[in-house]
Amino acid sequence: MSTVHVHRASQLEQVEAPGHMLTKTAAKALAVLRYATGFVFLWAFADKLLGLGYSTPSAKAWINGGSPTKGFLSHVEVGPLQGFFHTIAGTWYANWGFMLGLLGIGLALTAGIGLRIAAAAGTLMMALMWLAEFPLAQHTAEGAPSGSTNPLTDYHVIYAVVTIVLAAAYAGHTWGLGRRWAKLPFVQRNRWLI
Structure with a gap:
């Protein structure tokens, strides 16, 4: 086999190896997307925990006795x-499930470890939230407009697809x-942890 053929075969192996199928620019863009998405989950966790005054006022913070799920889930109308x-x-x-999910998904995405678990957990969380908002419905149970702008694809679906x-x-x-995470012995033995 000539040197040219060996070099070409080596290049093909590198292209087909996991983690090497993207251009450097695409890999960096995905890293930025990973950080941005991780921050979405971490911000929601921090706001619900501490009541930063955005979607959760300080008085309703989890550390002040508030509930991270009561306001949203008790007002499901469809x-x-x-x-x-x-x-x-x-x-x-x-x-606890909601808060641990937000924290775990956010940390995994930000650190770049356990992305398969984060994708599964993120998809499950987004599916449940999609079902709670149920954008298929044009009207609430009481007949008022639901406010849905797209019956199938909303931000929950987009976040789930992004994590995947x-x-x-x-x-x-x-x-x-x-x-580094992928090289750890326990991760090597349990590839689902990658």
Whole structure:
């Protein structure tokens, strides 16, 4: 085999190796998207925990006895799971699950580790929130306009797709700890942790 063929085969192997299928510019763009998306989750966590005054006033902060889920879930006005969401609104397990999900997804995305788990958890969380807002409905249970602007694709769907793309593209390898994480022995034994 000639030197040219060996060099070409080596280039093809590099292109097909996980984490090496993107241009450097695309990898950096995905890293920026990863940080931005991670910050969305971390900000929601911090605002609900501390009541930073954006969507959660200080008096309703979790550390001040407020509930991170009660306000949103108790006001679900549409969809087939309306009663279910009202039932779990403000419960300890809904609060803890929501807050741990926000924190875990945000930290994983920001650090660039465990992106497969973050994608699964983020997709589940976004699916539940999509079901709570149920954009398919044009009207609430009481007949008022639901405010839905798109029956299928809203920001919940976009965030879910983003987390999946970030995991699939090994976006934690650029400007993150993804490469180091993937080399850890327990991650090597449990590839689902990548």
